[in-house]
Amino acid sequence: MPIHFHKHLQKTRFLDPNRNYQDGSQTTEIRVDPLTGRTARILNFPVRVPPKPDLTPLVDASLQMGCPFCPEVVEKSTPKFPPDLVPEGRIKVGEALVFPNMFPYDTFSSVGIFSAQHYVPLLDFDEELLVNGFQACTEFFRQVQSQYAAYGSLNWNYMPQSGGSLVHPHIQVIAGDIPTNYQREALEAGVRYQRENGSIFWADLLRKEQETGERYIGSTGTVHWLASFAPLGFTDLMALFPGRNSLVELTRPELADFARGLRRVFAYFDGKGFWNFNLSVFSGLPGDESFWVHARIVPRFASVPLNTSDMRYAEVLHHETLTTLKPEEVCKELRGMLE
Numbered sequence: 001m002p003i004h005f006h007k008h009l010q011k012t013r014f015l016d017p018n019r020n021y022q023d024g025s026q027t028t029e030i031r032v033d034p035l036t037g038r039t040a041r042i043l044n045f046p047v048r049v050p051p052k053p054d055l056t057p058l059v060d061a062s063l064q065m066g067c068p069f070c071p072e073v074v075e076k077s078t079p080k081f082p083p084d085l086v087p088e089g090r091i092k093v094g095e096a097l098v099f100p101n102m103f104p105y106d107t108f109s110s111v112g113i114f115s116a117q118h119y120v121p122l123l124d125f126d127e128e129l130l131v132n133g134f135q136a137c138t139e140f141f142r143q144v145q146s147q148y149a150a151y152g153s154l155n156w157n158y159m160p161q162s163g164g165s166l167v168h169p170h171i172q173v174i175a176g177d178i179p180t181n182y183q184r185e186a187l188e189a190g191v192r193y194q195r196e197n198g199s200i201f202w203a204d205l206l207r208k209e210q211e212t213g214e215r216y217i218g219s220t221g222t223v224h225w226l227a228s229f230a231p232l233g234f235t236d237l238m239a240l241f242p243g244r245n246s247l248v249e250l251t252r253p254e255l256a257d258f259a260r261g262l263r264r265v266f267a268y269f270d271g272k273g274f275w276n277f278n279l280s281v282f283s284g285l286p287g288d289e290s291f292w293v294h295a296r297i298v299p300r301f302a303s304v305p306l307n308t309s310d311m312r313y314a315e316v317l318h319h320e321t322l323t324t325l326k327p328e329e330v331c332k333e334l335r336g337m338l339e
């Protein structure tokens with residue numbers, strides 16, 4: 001079946017105490033992801049994102065804890081790759097440095113730091129800083145891929161509410177022969193889609209989103225930006241690398257296109273009071289033509305007044321996203337920022 005954006009509107013009836021117990025109702029929107037079939041729910045629910053706090057105490061505390069990535073210690077505190085994998089031991093691009101993760105997530109697991117700077121506010125990530133970090137990580141993945149067929153991803157938890165355990169900005173590459181749940185579902189669904197429709201899901205998605213314009217934000221060079229129809233978080237921005245099947249194929253100019261868009265996303269997040277996010281760039285195997293390399297970026301937060309987590313039973317136990325924000329509204333707000 002070609003791409004269809006299914007929405008189910010579920011009406012709930014109740015007697016409304018705010019209207020003297022007259023008939024009342026609320027509508028929940030259940031959206032079906034056009035690739036995986038997973039659902040996400042858009043609710044009418046008041047969520048208050050608190051204004052960005054003064055982060056000085058947090059940054060000070062993180063320095064007092066000791067940071068293994070700061071320049072005084074990084075050479076001594078971080079491991080080196082075995083010479084048969086990375087002969088130089090670590091990978092350096094500009095100030096960016098990639099080394100093995102001593103607490104690995106998979107057969108190949110690395111950490112990349114962008115620079116010597118311990119805390120980088122969202123608005124201070126310049127293009128070169130980002131590109132150097134991404135390039136060093138893709139270079140590591142290239143070394144892995146030259147020897148092993150591995151499913152890989154480039155991942156970033158920025159600041160503690162995203163799950164980041166260190167303030168010093170760092171990204172992770174994980175790779176191995178077992179894809180993550182998301183990768184497996186997207187890879188399998190992409191193959192199925194191509195078999196059934198004779199075309200590539202990602203190319204069809206891009207064309208369809210460009211046609212309707214409801215969630216197509218724009219492009220930065222070769223990279224196209226969408227607000228995901230069925231989000232994986234409060235909002236979920238997607239960057240597509242057309243025709244690229246594996247992270248190893250990404251060139252520095254393409255990473256620069258990605259970084260330029262990302263800087264606009266960071267500005268948008270900052271304006272909304274978000275100062276934590278998760279980002280993943282997913283890779284298939286080289287030659288997996290039904291899969292396009294793409295990134296998804298989700299802001300993370302705890303809402304006021306009780307520091308309520310944005311991960312609930314729905315997300316943790318049902319793998320079902322709840323949000324109150326329509327992707328179409330996010331798209332409208334962001335569209336101007338990409339131009």
Ligand SMILES: [Zn+2]
Pocket residue numbers: 067068069070071117118119168
């Ligand atoms: Zn540091």
